[in-house]
Amino acid sequence: MKRVLVFLLVCLAAPAAAQTGLPPAPYADRQLDDPQQEAAARDLMEELRCLKCQSQSIADSNAPMAGDMRSQVRERIAAGETPEEVRSWLIERYGNWVSYDPPISSAVTWPLWIAPIILLLAALWLARGRFRKYRGEQ
Amino acid sequence: MNRWLLWLPLALFGLLFATFATGLILPKDNIIESKMVGKPMPDFALPAAIEQRPGLSSADLAKGKPTLLNIFASWCLPCIAEAPQLLALQQAGVEINAIASRDTPEDIANFLNRWGNPYARIGTDTTSKVQLELGSSGVPETFVIDGNGIIVHQHIGDIRQEDVDMLLKLLEDAE
Numbered sequence: 001m002k003r004v005l006v007f008l009l010v011c012l013a014a015p016a017a018a019q020t021g022l023p024p025a026p027y028a029d030r031q032l033d034d035p036q037q038e039a040a041a042r043d044l045m046e047e048l049r050c051l052k053c054q055s056q057s058i059a060d061s062n063a064p065m066a067g068d069m070r071s072q073v074r075e076r077i078a079a080g081e082t083p084e085e086v087r088s089w090l091i092e093r094y095g096n097w098v099s100y101d102p103p104i105s106s107a108v109t110w111p112l113w114i115a116p117i118i119l120l121l122a123a124l125w126l127a128r129g130r131f132r133k134y135r136g137e138q
Numbered sequence: 139m140n141r142w143l144l145w146l147p148l149a150l151f152g153l154l155f156a157t158f159a160t161g162l163i164l165p166k167d168n169i170i171e172s173k174m175v176g177k178p179m180p181d182f183a184l185p186a187a188i189e190q191r192p193g194l195s196s197a198d199l200a201k202g203k204p205t206l207l208n209i210f211a212s213w214c215l216p217c218i219a220e221a222p223q224l225l226a227l228q229q230a231g232v233e234i235n236a237i238a239s240r241d242t243p244e245d246i247a248n249f250l251n252r253w254g255n256p257y258a259r260i261g262t263d264t265t266s267k268v269q270l271e272l273g274s275s276g277v278p279e280t281f282v283i284d285g286n287g288i289i290v291h292q293h294i295g296d297i298r299q300e301d302v303d304m305l306l307k308l309l310e311d312a313e
Contacts, residue, residue: 022240025265051275054168064240065275068266093273095173 027074028067034078041074044083047100048073048090057100172273172292179287180271184261187238187246194235194261200287204312206232206305207281208257209269211239212249214277220296221253227302228256232309236260237268239277280305284312 032038045059052063058070069090076086087099096102102109174180183195199205208224210217228234236257238246246260263269272281274292282291282305290312293301 022242022264051170065266065269068240069270071265072267072270090270091173093173093270094170094275097170 022064024064024067025071027071027078029070030074032074032078037077038074040083041070041077044077044086045070045073048087049098049100051094051098169294170275171294172275172289174273175289175292177289179283179289180268182261182268182271184237184263184268187236187241187260187262188243188250191255191257191260194237194259196287198235198259199283200285202285203233204282204284204290204309206234206309207283208234208236209239209272209274209277209279209281210236211241211277212245213241214239216296217249217278218253220278220298221256223297223299223302224256225254227297227305230306232306233258238262239266239269240264282308282312 032041042059046057048058048069050056050058050061050063050066051069052065053061056066058066058073073086076089077083081089087101090098096106096109102112104110104113179196179199181196184193186193199207206227224234234256236259238260241262241264243262246262250257261268269275272289274281276294278296280293280297281289282293284290291305291308293305297305
């Protein structure tokens with residue numbers, strides 16, 4: 001009984017702070033029928049940045065614009081575009097900023113990729129020095 | 139071990155400290171500029187948002203005269219703040235076209251009745267499709283477009299009093 005009541009309540013609930021009176025875009029919250037395409041779309045959505053709430057991916061965000069972006073991603077993938085084509089379509093409009101998987105191409109992005117490797121190498125080198133020292137003391 | 143290596147942790151700490159301090163001190167810049175500036179208007183055709191004005195297509199924006207394209211919504215507060223400036227621009231003879239973002243015909247009509255209608259054409263973009271094509275990330279935004287349909291400038295946020303002259307100058311230069 002309680003469960004049914006809760007379920008009914010959930011059905012009645014309206015989004016409290018909706019910015020617009022319009023329903024979301026067709027594929028904002030609806031999965032594609034083809035599970036493979038849906039999986040590809042889903043993976044891409046995790047790697048695209050929401051324009052409104054900039055620390056979230058569009059998969060995570062409830063902003064209406066993120067919903068519109070999800071719908072675009074799904075529609076484009078359903079129409080046969082590859083995830084990388086959809087990503088570059090967005091990068092063309094918003095810059096590398098919009099992707100959570102930035103390319104190594106530009107001077108701004110290569111330190112992102114190289115810095116962890118440099119830190120790891122430095123750590124190894126430091127550790128090596130320490131081990132040597134201890135061995136010397138024994 | 140080398141003497142100077144002793145200072146390495148302190149130097150690293152200083153570097154980290156400086157990084158975080160600048161992050162805290164500098165004002166947060168959330169503005170994402172469109173990469174479409176300098177490029178032709180993407181192809182689109184949007185249906186009319188209200189009965190009194192025709193819809194908007196990319197062909198309407200390449201008719202030989204520079205125009206403004208304003209993206210607005212009835213649910214957007216800064217759009218109210220920029221309404222007087224848009225009216226002033228229209229009175230100065232500028233053709234302003236609009237894209238209504240995620241909005242209903244009734245709400246748009248109410249908004250325009252209340253705050254004035256400076257627009258020649260208004261297309262309704264209910265799923266932000268054209269907004270995404272334009273590389274626009276919110277409302278209000280205003281694009282300056284030259285007579286050949288090339289995007290010359292993107293103004294992000296509401297148009298303030300002091301922006302009007304700048305926009306008029308850009309429109310003049312785009313002639």
